[in-house]
Amino acid sequence: MKDEQKIIKPSFWQVCKSVLSAAVGVxxxxxxxxxxxxxxxxxxxxxxxxxxxxxxxxxxxLVKTVT
Structure with a gap:
């Protein structure tokens, strides 16, 4: 198997970064x-x-606090 195709387990911070990036869209x-x-x-x-x-x-x- 090539190094580029190795299956990896993402860290907690990698998952957080990916989720936030997906939420923002970048x-x-x-x-x-x-x-x-x-x-x-x-x-x-x-x-x-x-x-x-x-x-x-x-x-x-936020909405309940403002209203």
Missing amino acids: QSEKNREKDFQAASVWPFLIGGIIFTAAFVIGLIV
Whole structure:
């Protein structure tokens, strides 16, 4: 197997960075390729769900605080 095609396990911070980049809509091609080489999609899925829930809860708290 080539070094470029090795399956990697992303770290917690790599998953956080990828999820935030996806939320904003900007990510380098190099990082995107690294994400797609990950062993499993679950860390990214769970990170995305947690981020989305935190974002929605944050918006609800912000709106209730302002009004």
